[in-house]
Amino acid sequence: MVWKYIEEEDLMRFLKRVEIHTIFPLFEGALETGKITKSAFKNWVVRAYYERKSLAHSLNDTKTAVQQLHKLASAIVSVIIVVESVLVMGLASTKVVAFIITQLLLLGFTFQNMCKTIFESIVFVFVMHPFDIGDRCVIDGVQLIVEEMNILTTVFLRYDNEKIYYPNAVLITKPIGNFYRSPEMCDTIDFTIDVSTSMETIIALKKAIQTYIESKPKYWNPKHSVTVKEIENVDKMKMAVSVQHTINHQNYGDRNARITEFLLELKKIFENLNIKYHLLPQEVHLIQVNKNNSRMPLHL
Known part of the structure; x- marks a missing residue:
């Protein structure tokens, strides 16, 4: 025998009554009828699949961003350790260390815009974090879907599947609308x-x-x-x-x-209800043409 519905009694073998009342609103029409239809169950499975897929992409991209940040932090810490080790072990004089630090500061001043961009990108990705993978956002009046997140850039898909790369340092200055995190529209x-x-x-x-x-x-x-x-x-x-x-x-x-x-x-x-729209009466001008090509205007 083929059953067309999943009822509360069917779920009692696996769940408690309180848990059943919690999950019933997840299925379309189940709360009103007390039954879970095949189509409602199918729609729920599809939604769950897409949500898990988006979550997997989001976790993967977050892991990638964390690894990039870890490499950057490791490079900075390695330079600090090398300078301190040289100073502690007496392999270089204070003047040499001061010269190295001066050169590093000079490099930092030279690449200050890049350092500023990296810092703003880190703040945008890990502090602000206005969207996740799969979210539908509005940027500059265009609807975009978040495809990939990195430390410096975020990749979006437009409605025609064109990929758009936005620097995170630019996104931090723009208002961003997020449909996924918004309430009912x-x-x-x-x-x-x-x-x-x-x-x-x-x-x-x-x-x-x-x-x-x-x-x-x-x-x-x-x-x-x-x-x-x-x-x-x-x-x-x-x-x-x-x-x-x-x-x-x-x-x-x-x-x-x-x-x-x-x-x-x-x-x-x-x-x-026979609701229609009628135009107002229009003025029509007629012209009568005689055999001698004379015209006589008629007004209606």
Whole structure:
């Protein structure tokens, strides 16, 4: 016999009741129905796989950055140990050591911009750390996905899969938006209806939108608003519906699919309520042409 659902009794053999109530919200629709469907379980497995994959990439890149920092710190410590050893063992006079230190300071002054860049990059990667591997970010108004992090540079993927290399010393000066770390995101959909639409129809429109949103609890938060923005040219009324997702916009494909479904539902609601938009009467100029090529304008 093939079972189509996973119910609470099935999980009682492996988990405690408290643990079951904790994991049920992780599956779409399970909290409302008390059952885990095959599609919900499949979606959860896919999300878990991508999260573990991103975590593995993040840990690998963090390990690489730490190794690079370790090499840099080891080089600096080695130079300090060599100078102190020479001074303690008396292999060189104080003047020689002072000369070496002076030369090192001169090199530091010569490469001060590089030293400043390395220091800012270390602060950005290990102190600020505004994103992880796989996060969808917004930099300079462009959405990018973090592909790789190093001490000096971060590699991003643009929407067309073009790789973009940003110096971390530059990123530390830029505002960075992070969809993955953001709370549930909102969307606003604008539409226009005829100004002659009755109040009863507008109320029915709001009720139909509310009914649809409440029927999709795994897609939309119940909180929403339908507002009138303005009346233009005395013939059309601009309106907007603002909705809140149950997810952030980290996965932009899911967001686009939900918005598309919502727009198609709006179209269906408009058709059911016979909501249309009519242009204002237009002035038409006609010209009558006689046989003698004389023209007589007619105004309608």
